[in-house]
Structure formats: structure tokens, C-alpha cells
Amino acid sequence: xxxxxxxxxxxxxxxxxxxxxxxxxxxxxxxxxxxxxxxxxxxxxxxxxxxxxxxxxxxxxxxxxxxxxxxxxxxxxxxxxxxxxxxxxxxxxxxxxxxxxxxxxxxxxxxxxxxxxxxxxxxxxxxxxxxxxxxxxxxxxxxxxxxxxxxxxxxxxxxxxxxxxxxxxxxxx
Numbered sequence: 001x002x003x004x005x006x007x008x009x010x011x012x013x014x015x016x017x018x019x020x021x022x023x024x025x026x027x028x029x030x031x032x033x034x035x036x037x038x039x040x041x042x043x044x045x046x047x048x049x050x051x052x053x054x055x056x057x058x059x060x061x062x063x064x065x066x067x068x069x070x071x072x073x074x075x076x077x078x079x080x081x082x083x084x085x086x087x088x089x090x091x092x093x094x095x096x097x098x099x100x101x102x103x104x105x106x107x108x109x110x111x112x113x114x115x116x117x118x119x120x121x122x123x124x125x126x127x128x129x130x131x132x133x134x135x136x137x138x139x140x141x142x143x144x145x146x147x148x149x150x151x152x153x154x155x156x157x158x159x160x161x162x163x164x165x166x167x168x169x170x171x172x173x
């Protein structure tokens with residue numbers, strides 16, 4: 001639970017920066033909020049792999065809901081992490097384990113339609129896991145990745161503008 005003095009500071013800063021924050025969201029999908037039975041401070045990301053859904057908590061009992069693709073059953077992970085970095089037009093670099101499984105992978109793929117990370121990447125913790133866009137939108141709703149969470153490019157761009165570095169991320173079954 002947030003301390004009252006910290007809450008007051010957050011409210012004050014939100015009011016001061018409402019103009020720029022709203023300007024950043026112009027053009028973002030007009031995504032409705034839904035009632036949910038998920039706990040967390042506003043800004044917390046909760047991923048339910050069994051549902052193939054990502055929830056961005058907006059208020060107690062309220063969240064924005066996004067469809068996602070999750071890791072293949074052998075690649076899934078569960079627990080807590082945090083948003084450690086946000087990248088526009090990211091470059092994809094295969095991990096050593098990906099390269100071991102498929103040595104013919106390119107060294108990297110820069111921004112563009114062939115990039116597996118799509119148009120935005122939100123890095124989690126210290127590892128190689130991310131929430132990112134995709135060049136394979138038909139994979140959304142499936143268990144298809146190497147442990148990352150894929151979103152449609154329009155959805156990840158919307159989430160990218162709403163989530164902050166340092167936000168808590170919880171991955172549940």
C-alpha cells in the first residue's frame with residue numbers, strides 16, 4: 001500500500017504533467033478499462049499465461065486488457081520482475097540458447113518488418129525476457145515464443161506509452 005505522503009506527491013505530479021502525458025497518448029488506441037479481480041498498484045503489469053492476457057492495473061479492481069502470445073510450455077516462466085528498459089524500434093539479437101538451437105540465425109535484425117520484436121520492446125529485469133511487438137501477429141493468443149510476451153504492434157505501442165520503467169511485473173499461470 002502506498003504511504004499517504006507518497007500518494008499525495010504522485011497525485012500532484014500527475015496533475016502537473018497531465019498535459020504532456022495526454023499528448024504522448026494521442027494516437028494511442030482508445031482502450032477501455034474493465035473490472036478485474038487482480039490486485040496491484042496502478043501501473044502494475046499482471047500477465048496470466050493460461051488466459052494469454054496482459055493486464056495493466058489502472059485502479060483498484062480496474063485494468064486495461066491486452067491479448068498476448070506467451071512462451072512455449074518448455075520456455076514459460078512465472079514470478080515477479082520489473083520494467084527495466086523501454087526501446088522504440090528495437091534491434092533483435094538472438095540469445096545464446098536460441099543460437100545453440102538454431103546456428104543459422106542472423107547476428108541481429110534491425111528495425112523493420114522482419115524484426116521479431118516488432119515496433120517496441122519493454123525489457124524485464126536483468127534478463128533477456130521482454131514484452132514486445134511482433135512480425136507474426138497471428139501468433140497472438142498462442143504459446144509460441146522463447147519466453148517473451150508478444151503483442152500486436154498497435155497494442156505494444158499503446159502499453160509502451162502507459163507503463164513506466166520500474167513498474168512491477170507479475171507473471172502468473
